[in-house]
Amino acid sequence: MQDIENIEITCPSDAFLKIIKGKCKTTIIVLIKKGRNRFSEMKRTLPTISERMIAKQLNELESDDIIIRKVIEAMPLRVEYYLTEYGESIYPIVRDMRRWGYKHLEKLNTLEL
Structure with missing residues (x-):
């Protein structure tokens, strides 16, 4: 059994905000839901956000189990x-x-x- 003093108690709202906090994460979620689910489509829709930032947000959303990344084995990949x-x-x-x-x-x- 875990020692109660070592468990971090968090507010549920803070847990939610931790997931969606980030440059355009909510927009990325909406884009994916609406079928704009390729990186190039997101980049065109979010021209003021760097490719690096989009990639960072996608990685965080994937780590948080909000999105999944699928590689389509076609030419081109x-x-x-x-x-x-x-x-x-x-x-x-x-x-x-x-x-x-x-x-x-x-x-x-x-x-x-």
Whole structure:
């Protein structure tokens, strides 16, 4: 049995935020869900993000079991990303969070006028 003093107690919301925190991670999740699941498609959709940063976010999402990377044995070789079953469970939350974010940005823009 583990010693209770050595177990880090975390807030469930913080656990969620740790997964999705990162440059455009929520956008990457949405892109994959909508079928833009190849690196080149993501790069075209996110032109202000470096290839290195996109790769880093994909690696983190894969490590967290949100996405899976599949190599397609064709000529030329292709790599595609898919949401895991676990990743599918986070998608509705991400979608709703982004909807709220858009509404908030609209509100901020109307306040500035």
